Amino acid sequence: MLIVGELINSSRSMIKDALEKMDSTLIQEIAQKQVEAGAHYIDVNCGTQVYNEPEIMAWLVKVIQDKVSAPLCIDSPNPKVLKAGLSSINNNYQPMVNSITAEAKKFSEVIPLVVEYKVKVIALCMDDSGMPKTTEDRLRIADRLVNDLVSAGVKEDDIHLDPLVQPVSFDSQAGVAVLETLLKLKEQYPRVHKICGLSNVSFGLPTRKIINQTFMIQTMTAGMDSYILDPLDKKMMGFIYASQALLGKDDFCMNYIAVHRKGLYTE
Amino acid sequence: MEVLNEISQALQNGDADLVGEKAQEALNLGVSPSNILSDGLLKGMGIIGAKFKNNEVFVPEVLIAARAMHFGLNVLKPILANTGVKPFAKVVLGTVKGDLHDIGKNLVGMVMMGSGLEVVDVGIDVHEDKFIEAIKEHKPDILALSSLLSTTMVEQKTVIDTLIKEGLRDQVKVMIGGAPVTEQYCKDIGADGYATDAVSAAEMARKLV
Numbered sequence: 345m346l347i348v349g350e351l352i353n354s355s356r357s358m359i360k361d362a363l364e365k366m367d368s369t370l371i372q373e374i375a376q377k378q379v380e381a382g383a384h385y386i387d388v389n390c391g392t393q394v395y396n397e398p399e400i401m402a403w404l405v406k407v408i409q410d411k412v413s414a415p416l417c418i419d420s421p422n423p424k425v426l427k428a429g430l431s432s433i434n435n436n437y438q439p440m441v442n443s444i445t446a447e448a449k450k451f452s453e454v455i456p457l458v459v460e461y462k463v464k465v466i467a468l469c470m471d472d473s474g475m476p477k478t479t480e481d482r483l484r485i486a487d488r489l490v491n492d493l494v495s496a497g498v499k500e501d502d503i504h505l506d507p508l509v510q511p512v513s514f515d516s517q518a519g520v521a522v523l524e525t526l527l528k529l530k531e532q533y534p535r536v537h538k539i540c541g542l543s544n545v546s547f548g549l550p551t552r553k554i555i556n557q558t559f560m561i562q563t564m565t566a567g568m569d570s571y572i573l574d575p576l577d578k579k580m581m582g583f584i585y586a587s588q589a590l591l592g593k594d595d596f597c598m599n600y601i602a603v604h605r606k607g608l609y610t611e
Numbered sequence: 612m613e614v615l616n617e618i619s620q621a622l623q624n625g626d627a628d629l630v631g632e633k634a635q636e637a638l639n640l641g642v643s644p645s646n647i648l649s650d651g652l653l654k655g656m657g658i659i660g661a662k663f664k665n666n667e668v669f670v671p672e673v674l675i676a677a678r679a680m681h682f683g684l685n686v687l688k689p690i691l692a693n694t695g696v697k698p699f700a701k702v703v704l705g706t707v708k709g710d711l712h713d714i715g716k717n718l719v720g721m722v723m724m725g726s727g728l729e730v731v732d733v734g735i736d737v738h739e740d741k742f743i744e745a746i747k748e749h750k751p752d753i754l755a756l757s758s759l760l761s762t763t764m765v766e767q768k769t770v771i772d773t774l775i776k777e778g779l780r781d782q783v784k785v786m787i788g789g790a791p792v793t794e795q796y797c798k799d800i801g802a803d804g805y806a807t808d809a810v811s812a813a814e815m816a817r818k819l820v
Contacts, residue, residue: 355790394761394796420761421761447711472711474711474736475714511670513669513670513671513674514670514671514674514714514717514718547670548669548670549669549670550669
């Protein structure tokens with residue numbers, strides 16, 4: 345199981361304010377808290393800084409590294425920003441890039457960075473024809489992504505396929521399409537990882553946390569083995585450890601017992 | 612009038628068939644189509660919109676209300692056309708160049724149609740020249756541009772700049788939206804309006820014309 349902590353994202357008003365004030369303490373605090381809560385990677389996204397995204401990314405990476413010893417996930421649709429983030433990393437952890445896609449231009453711009461920095465990479469199942477709608481769309485694109493990434497020299501173990509989760513409020517079949525995709529991917533690419541975010545699925549619905557938690561359990565059962573989420577959400581993290589134990593991914597339930605002892609399940 | 616209330620209520624319930632039936636019934640009773648539209652269909656949609664903003668109804672309920680609106684409009688359209696009234700403002704809607712996101716745009720399109728606007732959806736990854744062509748062809752009142760990426764929101768500006776260059780800027784109001792877009796960005800690039808969600812987008816479109 346791999347958890348990418350999603351909280352350092354400038355689309356959140358708290359982070360946006362911190363960036364405007366260059367408040368490194370707050371950024372460091374949030375990074376630290378996420379690691380303590382069980383995040384394996386810290387996602388770093390400053391996408392709202394349209395005019396100086398590369399500079400802000402480099403600053404964020406430096407600030408986080410000064411305080412926290414953890415691998416970082418550099419998150420931007422812009423290859424220049426990815427480069428700015430990756431070249432600022434000076435710890436010894438393998439970074440992650442969020443993300444590459446099968447769009448021809450995007451793939452050709454991001455793949456040199458993936459190879460040069462030997463990163464783990466989140467590969468979104470979308471191509472030049474647009475967002476995937478069906479299970480077949482996702483499998484076709486996943487197939488191409490895995491083949492192209494492996495041919496470029498990326499190890500299967502470094503690939504995290506994102507099947508692209510879409511709101512079930514908009515398309516009633518959106519959830520099940522992802523679950524079917526995962527079951528197929530598990531057969532076809534057992535060594536390739538599968539990742540997703542959990543908030544898209546509940547867009548437009550009330551009590552979103554319930555939908556998000558339920559979808560985490562369903563997707564993990566179907567083969568998802570990494571998530572981009574808020575690790576400070578104790579309910580969600582509690583379900584993650586419980587699901588791992590129940591799916592035979594936690595020998596002697598030791599992780600589950602450990603997080604219980606740390607107080608994860610006390611209100 | 613009772614039948615108009617029934618139309619509004621059926622629309623709020625998302626009961627498309629009943630909306631169609633009641634619209635026909637109202638016509639048979641001699642209610643004018645524009646009256647049915649404003650005091651039945653749009654009234655119901657307005658209530659749904661207000662409840663949506665208040666978190667009392669949710670996206671799926673807005674969508675089925677919009678579908679019900681269609682059924683009602685389909686009954687009225689031939690008659691409205693005969694009276695020569697141009698009832699709705701027209702919107703050209705698309706996601707900008709380099710951006711393939713479609714769900715937000717589609718949602719905006721559906722709610723706009725459900726608010727009585729005529730929507731021409733030109734798709735995703737739309738080059739600025741294609742927007743210009745669409746404006747020349749469809750002569751919309753509003754151009755609505757979606758962008759979900761920090762790397763593509765700059766294309767919203769490209770489209771506006773191209774409109775100015777082509778001398779078309781005065782003919783059309785420009786609305787922008789999408790996750791990274793802000794009110795400030797809307798001002799920066801000289802767009803006429805910005806909305807945070809589909810219901811607000813439809814309301815803004817009606818306000819701009």
